[in-house]
Amino acid sequence: MTLEAFADTIVPGAKRFPEDRAIAGVVDDPGAVEAGALELLADPATGVALGLAPLSGMLNQHxxxxxxxxxxxxxxxxxxxxxxxxxxxxxxxxxxxAWGNPERDGWILLAMFSNMAYDIAPHRHTVEAMEAGHPGLLAMGITKPDEDGLWRFPDFGYGRELAKRHPNTTESGSPE
Structure with a gap:
């Protein structure tokens, strides 16, 4: 519950059920917890998984x-x-x-991973995250791939074409 409450403070979400205490419910949309923040934090690849229990205890003491x-x-x-x-x-x-807190780096890591779980879902394959309705990816306007499984974006992200397509680029986007 403690780590859920921390993640919810970083990227707030809607309560999952009326008695939910970990989620403050200050917004109406899903947040970091529903996006899988705890799943990401527990992944050994993050480098923080083994420290979660001590950090949780420290957070409660603070x-x-x-x-x-x-x-x-x-x-x-x-x-x-x-x-x-x-x-x-x-x-x-x-x-x-805050600057000067000797524990600062640990708390910043927790905050970053909570945010990343929502923003980019690094703990899930993008296709699977989209199929599951990942709230952060949907909020950012990421759409499902085309029927052939490839993502194509008809509009330029910066409002203009940044470079001309290389003449040897195949339909799949790969160079020949």
Whole structure:
């Protein structure tokens, strides 16, 4: 729950069910958690998977300290970070990623991977992510490939053609 709440603070999403405590529900669309942030974080390729349990514990301790400084009473039925509301979570994360915090790099990594899960879905094959309705890719306007499995974009991304097509380029986009 703690890591879900962290990811949701980075890229907020809609609650998955009415009693959802990890997701603050400050927006109506899916966010980092639904995009697979925990799946990405747990992937050994990220280099953070083994540190997730300690980071989660540290985050809850920081939340407890934050609550004490702010005079807040936390719900003991959920982890301390989850007990904070969205604005309090965001304020704490700003403290954690601030210059001078010796733990800054770890928190920035968690934030980056939470954002990446939503923006580019690196933990999934793009075709599979699109078939599953990945919320971040859909929000950015990524469309499904053409019938032959290739992506073609009829409009130039920068509003103009950046280079002429090489005369030896095949229909599949490969050079001869």
């Amino acid at each position: 939340a407890t300290n934050y609550a004490e400084r702010a005079g807040l009473t936390l719900d003991p039925d959920v982890p301390a970070f989850v007990a904070l509301d969205y604005d309090q979570r965001a304020a704490l994360i700003l403290e954690l990623v």
